[in-house]
Amino acid sequence: MWSHRGQTRRKIFPTPPIRWVLGAGLTLSIACGGDETQKSAQPAPDTNRRALVVGIDGLAGHLLHQRAFVDEDAPALRKLAENGASARCKTPEDADCALAHDAPNHHPAYVWQSAPGWISVFTGVDPRKLGVASNDDVARYAEARTRYPSFPMLLQRQGLRVAAGAVSPTLSAPIVRLIPGISIGFKPGVLDFENGLDPDNPDRPNVDLNQSKTLNLTHRFSSDKVFDRQDDALSSWASKLLTTGDAEVVVVIFDLVDGAGHDHGFGDNHAYMEAITRVDARIAELIGIVESRVQKHGEQWLVIVTSDHGGGADGGHWQDPLHQRIPFIVTVMPHRNLAPLTQPTTHMDTFSTILAWFDTPHHPVDGKVQGIAPNRPSKPALPHRSVPRVQ
Numbered sequence: 452m453w454s455h456r457g458q459t460r461r462k463i464f465p466t467p468p469i470r471w472v473l474g475a476g477l478t479l480s481i482a483c484g485g486d487e488t489q490k491s492a493q494p495a496p497d498t499n500r501r502a503l504v505v506g507i508d509g510l511a512g513h514l515l516h517q518r519a520f521v522d523e524d525a526p527a528l529r530k531l532a533e534n535g536a537s538a539r540c541k542t543p544e545d546a547d548c549a550l551a552h553d554a555p556n557h558h559p560a561y562v563w564q565s566a567p568g569w570i571s572v573f574t575g576v577d578p579r580k581l582g583v584a585s586n587d588d589v590a591r592y593a594e595a596r597t598r599y600p601s602f603p604m605l606l607q608r609q610g611l612r613v614a615a616g617a618v619s620p621t622l623s624a625p626i627v628r629l630i631p632g633i634s635i636g637f638k639p640g641v642l643d644f645e646n647g648l649d650p651d652n653p654d655r656p657n658v659d660l661n662q663s664k665t666l667n668l669t670h671r672f673s674s675d676k677v678f679d680r681q682d683d684a685l686s687s688w689a690s691k692l693l694t695t696g697d698a699e700v701v702v703v704i705f706d707l708v709d710g711a712g713h714d715h716g717f718g719d720n721h722a723y724m725e726a727i728t729r730v731d732a733r734i735a736e737l738i739g740i741v742e743s744r745v746q747k748h749g750e751q752w753l754v755i756v757t758s759d760h761g762g763g764a765d766g767g768h769w770q771d772p773l774h775q776r777i778p779f780i781v782t783v784m785p786h787r788n789l790a791p792l793t794q795p796t797t798h799m800d801t802f803s804t805i806l807a808w809f810d811t812p813h814h815p816v817d818g819k820v821q822g823i824a825p826n827r828p829s830k831p832a833l834p835h836r837s838v839p840r841v842q
């Protein structure tokens with residue numbers, strides 16, 4: 452029951468290392484930039500703690516509740532929610548819904564789109580502090596990256612191996628690729644801009660499309676969106692990585708629930724609800740691997756599930772407060788009782804919670820620790836100046 456649907460589709464799209472090179476010199480410049488961060492990395496902490504962050508793009512909180520708890524057709528997500536602390540979002544108006552960042556409520560330039568949403572998850576701060584208002588200005592994070600480093604960057608500096616897999620605009624990817632190896636365009640990803648700007652093209656991050664190791668990621672995997680197979684590629688990549696155990700922290704952001712929302716409306720329609728069930732099966736497979744690691748290796752896992760934004764029945768997500776309603780689930784394996792979520796629960800809490808799990812100090816952010824520690828306001832664990840700077 453945990454994995455019956457996703458399994459049959461997984462192998463259709465063999466994991467495709469994207470072999471598309473932007474130009475000579477790009478990889479070289481990144482390698483040079485990487486030396487400094489590598490030198491500043493601390494020895495790996497002596498811990499058996501690990502973490503899995505599952506992002507589900509465009510998943511509205513009340514529609515996950517409908518699918519998991521009313522329709523009973525998202526068993527993996529339901530089990531995670533029941534075993535941990537989760538935002539129960541029975542209706543869009545429910546005060547217990549988790550929220551995406553608050554920026555569109557305060558500034559007309561900001562919208563609930565993927566780039567500002569996911570970079571808020573990665574940095575723990577409102578995208579107004581980053582200048583990332585929409586999917587069209589992802590390069591702005593290059594300016595804010597030293598003030599607001601991502602949790603992958605901070606955890607890597609602590610010596611942990613961090614992996615992330617996503618589509619654009621979270622990680623840079625080809626726009627379309629009809630023939631393997633041939634792309635007609637490049638779409639930049641916001642998290643890649645933590646590596647700075649491409650000196651030859653300031654609209655692009657200093658990262659090659661097929662680059663698997665960057666300043667902020669030990670394992671980087673970006674997938675394009677051709678033929679709706681991106682979630683196959685992402686789940687295959689994450690499954691392999693979890694199985695080998697080559698990363699202490701794995702982040703995977705699935706894309707096709709958002710696609711169903713855009714095509715059919717973010718609502719109680721067959722296509723959107725089936726998309727939730729399909730991603731649930733993928734999550735079931737990943738959680739199954741985590742469970743086996745807990746049993747075989749005695750590891751302790753933090754699992755967080757959240758989204759970047761919800762959406763409306765018209766298939767859009769912009770500035771309607773309905774689009775702010777998302778899920779947030781935090782679970783620890785092996786099971787332990789967690790503190791109830793404090794309100795407002797936001798996806799920025801991902802940052803604070805995962806850093807607390809690894810006992811990693813950080814600068815002040817808008818997120819707060821959820822579930823695993825006594826709730827406290829988002830005060831600095833260390834002064835801002837203590838955060839190493841990226842050059």
Ligand SMILES: [Zn+2]
Binds near residue numbers: 509564759760
């Ligand atoms: Zn999105």
